[in-house]
Amino acid sequence: MNLSATDERLLHRFLDGELTEPEAAACRARLEADAAFHQGWLALEGLRRVVGAAKPASVAAPAGFTASVLAAARRLPSREQLRELEVERVAVGQGVMTLCRRLLIAAAVLFCLGLAWQSGLFGDRRDDMLQAAPGDVQREMDRLDSLIQNGAVRPEGASGSGSRGERQGK
Amino acid sequence: MYALKQTVETSDQELIAAILAGSEAAFGTLVDRYKDKVFRLLGRYCRDAIECEDLAQDVFLKVFRKLDTFQHESAFFTWLYRIAVNAATDHLSRASRRRLKLVEDDAVLDVCGQAARDQDQDNPAAPLMRAELAAVTRQIVAKLPEKYRTILILREFEDLSYNEIAEVLQCNLGTVESRLFRARQRFKDALERNHPELVPTSNFRSTNPPGAR
Numbered sequence: 001m002n003l004s005a006t007d008e009r010l011l012h013r014f015l016d017g018e019l020t021e022p023e024a025a026a027c028r029a030r031l032e033a034d035a036a037f038h039q040g041w042l043a044l045e046g047l048r049r050v051v052g053a054a055k056p057a058s059v060a061a062p063a064g065f066t067a068s069v070l071a072a073a074r075r076l077p078s079r080e081q082l083r084e085l086e087v088e089r090v091a092v093g094q095g096v097m098t099l100c101r102r103l104l105i106a107a108a109v110l111f112c113l114g115l116a117w118q119s120g121l122f123g124d125r126r127d128d129m130l131q132a133a134p135g136d137v138q139r140e141m142d143r144l145d146s147l148i149q150n151g152a153v154r155p156e157g158a159s160g161s162g163s164r165g166e167r168q169g170k
Numbered sequence: 171m172y173a174l175k176q177t178v179e180t181s182d183q184e185l186i187a188a189i190l191a192g193s194e195a196a197f198g199t200l201v202d203r204y205k206d207k208v209f210r211l212l213g214r215y216c217r218d219a220i221e222c223e224d225l226a227q228d229v230f231l232k233v234f235r236k237l238d239t240f241q242h243e244s245a246f247f248t249w250l251y252r253i254a255v256n257a258a259t260d261h262l263s264r265a266s267r268r269r270l271k272l273v274e275d276d277a278v279l280d281v282c283g284q285a286a287r288d289q290d291q292d293n294p295a296a297p298l299m300r301a302e303l304a305a306v307t308r309q310i311v312a313k314l315p316e317k318y319r320t321i322l323i324l325r326e327f328e329d330l331s332y333n334e335i336a337e338v339l340q341c342n343l344g345t346v347e348s349r350l351f352r353a354r355q356r357f358k359d360a361l362e363r364n365h366p367e368l369v370p371t372s373n374f375r376s377t378n379p380p381g382a383r
Contacts, residue, residue: 013332045370047357054327073194
């Protein structure tokens, strides 16, 4: 027996009583005409009988069950109290949610600021870059060299040795 | 004080209105009306009668507490079943966390039933065979994943329609149909694996389809 999935589903719906009357009539007609369809129906019906074997025929709640439920219900807070508790719970929940939301927003803003800082968007207002034409740089270097040669300016490091000499002299 | 005329005809809606107005008697009537159904449903998920009773009490207390949230958009019993199914599945997950093996108690579920016993007078071996088949079936159903077990219970044991199951499980009709299809397929696979002698063949029952001439 090889039924298509569509046919199998049709049989399930037929056996579960979920087809409309015209659909069910068409299904019954097909069961009489189509041997494979009929075999599928028999197998499925058999399976349902096996499953149904565990169906409890009679289950009754124990005596006094209703009384015990009513006694337990009496111990519950009154409906008004329950409503107030619920309102309180919701208010507390909303407060916690608001706080969490604010903390999340603050954390997100701080994170973004950190990223911006890291990527150098906030400069320290110091311009360490030389922005001059090569010719100007060369002229400035020549001027400084001539000043050094004339003794007007001591090269960097010379003043350190001088002070050391002064310390030794003392 | 609210006085409720308690008759058999009192509708669920009237009872609910009375309970919300503070009538304890109305709540008692509602519990009386549905306790057996709830017990039968919960019996599928509990190990013994005591556990079943505790769970059923929890269900009705939850109903009492949440009754003002019932919207009357669906039948009361589907709302009640939804609470019961949720309570049962929570109970199952707690039980599995405690690594308890769920074994259904025949004291909770009288499988054969008096009607079936009456039919067995012609065949003395029939009750034994039926009991064995029921035990096998219950074992397989108990081992199915929760969603398949629940849908089989609602359809095969509680006789709910697809629409009612959809309301209880809060899913659409297509989901009900496909889940039920897969549940039966899984049941059949498990039966074939563990008890091939019980697998129904096409000769299982040589009768005519319903309504066929």
